[in-house]
Amino acid sequence: MLPLPRFDLANLNPNCPQSIRAIRPALPVIDRLDEKWLAAAAALAERGRVLSHPNPSVGALIVRSDPVMSLSAVVVGRGWTQPGGRPHAEAAALEQAGQRAVGATLYVTLEPCAHVSERGPACADLVTKSGISRVIIGTCDPDPRTQGKGIARLEQAGIAVTLAHHKPSHDSLRGYLKQRNTGRPHVTLKLAMSLDGAIALRSGESRWITGPEARAHTHRERARADAILVGGGTLRSDNPRLDVRLPGLETRSPARFVLSRSAVPAGWQAIANPEEILALQDIQYLFIEGGAQTAAAFLKRDLVDRILLYRAPIIIGGGLPAIADFGLSDLTSAHGRWSLSDQRKLGNDTLEIYERTPCLPA
Amino acid sequence: MLPLPRFDLANLNPNCPQSIRAIRPALPVIDRLDEKWLAAAAALAERGRVLSHPNPSVGALIVRSDPVMSLSAVVVGRGWTQPGGRPHAEAAALEQAGQRAVGATLYVTLEPCAHVSERGPACADLVTKSGISRVIIGTCDPDPRTQGKGIARLEQAGIAVTLAHHKPSHDSLRGYLKQRNTGRPHVTLKLAMSLDGAIALRSGESRWITGPEARAHTHRERARADAILVGGGTLRSDNPRLDVRLPGLETRSPARFVLSRSAVPAGWQAIANPEEILALQDIQYLFIEGGAQTAAAFLKRDLVDRILLYRAPIIIGGGLPAIADFGLSDLTSAHGRWSLSDQRKLGNDTLEIYERTPCLPA
Numbered sequence: 108m109l110p111l112p113r114f115d116l117a118n119l120n121p122n123c124p125q126s127i128r129a130i131r132p133a134l135p136v137i138d139r140l141d142e143k144w145l146a147a148a149a150a151l152a153e154r155g156r157v158l159s160h161p162n163p164s165v166g167a168l169i170v171r172s173d174p175v176m177s178l179s180a181v182v183v184g185r186g187w188t189q190p191g192g193r194p195h196a197e198a199a200a201l202e203q204a205g206q207r208a209v210g211a212t213l214y215v216t217l218e219p220c221a222h223v224s225e226r227g228p229a230c231a232d233l234v235t236k237s238g239i240s241r242v243i244i245g246t247c248d249p250d251p252r253t254q255g256k257g258i259a260r261l262e263q264a265g266i267a268v269t270l271a272h273h274k275p276s277h278d279s280l281r282g283y284l285k286q287r288n289t290g291r292p293h294v295t296l297k298l299a300m301s302l303d304g305a306i307a308l309r310s311g312e313s314r315w316i317t318g319p320e321a322r323a324h325t326h327r328e329r330a331r332a333d334a335i336l337v338g339g340g341t342l343r344s345d346n347p348r349l350d351v352r353l354p355g356l357e358t359r360s361p362a363r364f365v366l367s368r369s370a371v372p373a374g375w376q377a378i379a380n381p382e383e384i385l386a387l388q389d390i391q392y393l394f395i396e397g398g399a400q401t402a403a404a405f406l407k408r409d410l411v412d413r414i415l416l417y418r419a420p421i422i423i424g425g426g427l428p429a430i431a432d433f434g435l436s437d438l439t440s441a442h443g444r445w446s447l448s449d450q451r452k453l454g455n456d457t458l459e460i461y462e463r464t465p466c467l468p469a
Numbered sequence: 470m471l472p473l474p475r476f477d478l479a480n481l482n483p484n485c486p487q488s489i490r491a492i493r494p495a496l497p498v499i500d501r502l503d504e505k506w507l508a509a510a511a512a513l514a515e516r517g518r519v520l521s522h523p524n525p526s527v528g529a530l531i532v533r534s535d536p537v538m539s540l541s542a543v544v545v546g547r548g549w550t551q552p553g554g555r556p557h558a559e560a561a562a563l564e565q566a567g568q569r570a571v572g573a574t575l576y577v578t579l580e581p582c583a584h585v586s587e588r589g590p591a592c593a594d595l596v597t598k599s600g601i602s603r604v605i606i607g608t609c610d611p612d613p614r615t616q617g618k619g620i621a622r623l624e625q626a627g628i629a630v631t632l633a634h635h636k637p638s639h640d641s642l643r644g645y646l647k648q649r650n651t652g653r654p655h656v657t658l659k660l661a662m663s664l665d666g667a668i669a670l671r672s673g674e675s676r677w678i679t680g681p682e683a684r685a686h687t688h689r690e691r692a693r694a695d696a697i698l699v700g701g702g703t704l705r706s707d708n709p710r711l712d713v714r715l716p717g718l719e720t721r722s723p724a725r726f727v728l729s730r731s732a733v734p735a736g737w738q739a740i741a742n743p744e745e746i747l748a749l750q751d752i753q754y755l756f757i758e759g760g761a762q763t764a765a766a767f768l769k770r771d772l773v774d775r776i777l778l779y780r781a782p783i784i785i786g787g788g789l790p791a792i793a794d795f796g797l798s799d800l801t802s803a804h805g806r807w808s809l810s811d812q813r814k815l816g817n818d819t820l821e822i823y824e825r826t827p828c829l830p831a
Contacts, residue, residue: 303792304666312800403786420823421803424765425794430665432787438674441783461782
């Protein structure tokens with residue numbers, strides 16, 4: 108894996124109210140062990156992705172020193188946001204820990220909520236009552252009902268709180284933070300192409316460019332999205348199913364959207380232009396699968412956050428290009444917009460993940 | 470670095486006469502230490518690349534046990550083919566070793582020559598007289614004047630000879646072996662493109678797609694070629710210098726060819742079609758730099774051995790494609806032709822090296 112792009116910590120949490128930010132160091136120091144536990148919590152959060160809808164998927168770990176070997180740590184509670192959004196991750200982890208939470212540390216990817224709802228108590232109150240003595244938080248919650256109030260309530264109860272500005276936590280909440288901060292979903296553009304950037308022969312033949320490993324990976328990425336979108340042309344010509352065909356994940360197919368002004372078939376919803384994703388407040392993660400005009404329409408409006416670039420080691424020559432003209436005026440303005448954040452081999456193919464730069468907080 | 474593509478050892482040395490191959494194991498075992506010394510010899514050979522013209526650039530190392538610490542090895546001679554082709558690598562290494570060659574091991578990337586010429590003695594004779602007791606050879610010499618005769622002469626003199634079928638040795642001699650075995654140069658196609666496979670904006674603007682590190686790497690690759698070729702369109706529109714502008718390598722600019730039926734400017738030579746490279750017997754390494762029609766013309770005739778793919782993390786959208794139509798009829802026939810053999814970051818850009826598969830010997 109390549110080094111991650113530089114991440115501007117100062118900009119990481121503009122969600123936090125100024126009052127909270129003023130009392131936090133710009134670069135809070137968490138040690139490597141805290142970093143590791145928090146990363147483990149972020150990995151747990153992946154289990155709730157999409158399923159936690161309408162809530163963000165949060166991960167929580169409760170860790171205390173081992174009662175026998177005092178220098179060792181032991182995990183006494185693990186939780187992630189449950190399907191439908193409740194219980195929250197902290198509630199699930201505290202339930203598991205029970206009395207063992209007393210004096211323990213809670214690692215949680217998102218600031219514990221400060222609002223009581225009819226669906227459950229405020230996590231900040233649960234933590235306060237649990238006997239937890241220390242809380243390490245990955246990132247602030249921009250929900251106006253929490254937004255620093257969760258941290259404040261914990262501190263008022265005498266709990267030591269560290270806000271870690273933690274990139275893996277932030278990354279695990281990208282869709283939620285994007286919606287809260289900008290009012291639109293986090294958008295991934297998927298491209299599957301030859302080495303020379305073609306997504307099909309001139310004749311339209313496109314099955315298959317990439318191999319089964321890359322296609323399976325795409326299905327996994329579909330299962331991680333709330334909605335999937337293609338262009339009207341792709342819908343008419345390919346009539347794609349866009350479902351998830353991985354064993355055990357067949358029920359995880361996302362909602363299907365099409366960028367089209369025409370009537371669309373049953374099972375599809377239409378948006379007439381890319382800006383309409385601002386109305387999709389229920390959707391945290393949008394996955395765009397083509398074609399070239401649709402990709403260009405979203406790129407033109409700077410509405411793509413992440414590109415999944417699957418490439419097969421083949422050369423097509425004069426094939427159909429992956430991305431249509433979106434009005435780029437000069438080469439200089441094309442530079443500096445994308446950073447390679449990860450790459451791997453998938454069978455004979457390669458996957459590269461590019462993220463929009465600068466790495467804005469959401 | 471990714472794992473190298475599978476290499477068919479059985480096909481590695483079809484140059485060796487059947488008589489020699491019959492007495493060699495199909496998969497000769499050389500130990501890791503021998504492998505290491507031979508790889509060091511192959512690295513030495515890089516110093517003579519192009520400069521050794523008209524001879525192949527060979528590397529040689531003479532290694533013996535340390536007279537003081539008998540379990541350690543000490544290098545007593547190093548050589549590579551000198552500018553103009555003489556002295557040969559073995560002669561240079563033996564000259565350096567002098568009496569210390571007695572009882573030592575010679576590692577040499579190519580079978581020592583068996584023919585006396587007016588320009589110097591046969592290396593096989595030099596080795597025989599030197600007192601060398603063991604020779605590890607990277608690959609056979611397909612030159613009909615040697616072609617197993619070098620090995621035979623060494624063995625007749627009682628020297629233990631191992632023919633290692635050694636990929637780094639073979640790779641260091643690609644241009645020479647390609648000429649000997651197929652009568653044409655080894656051909657590298659260089660492409661510099663955006664993530665979506667464009668080599669320029671629709672307007673033709675192409676400066677710059679890649680950054681200074683990638684462009685410097687291209688200049689280094691030019692210095693490793695005997696000749697460079699562009700298409701007539703590229704010559705007319707860009708009027709490229711195609712020279713080497715790296716400090717200390719300014720004199721290493723290769724001969725310049727253009728694929729064109731028209732008259733060409735002074736300092737350029739024309740070939741009317743790709744097959745004419747079969748007449749370029751003096752050229753071991755040909756470097757093709759564009760444009761899309763020229764790339765397609767060589768790909769169509771299967772005359773490309775290696776692709777250097779420089780990619781910048783930019784998206785152009787509707788730009789000029791890197792490779793024009795070369796008549797690919799279906800996707801199935803596009804697969805299996807190329808293997809990723811190496812990759813690296815160059816500043817913000819990535820370089821991938823693809824090699825034609827199956828890895829034929831030359």
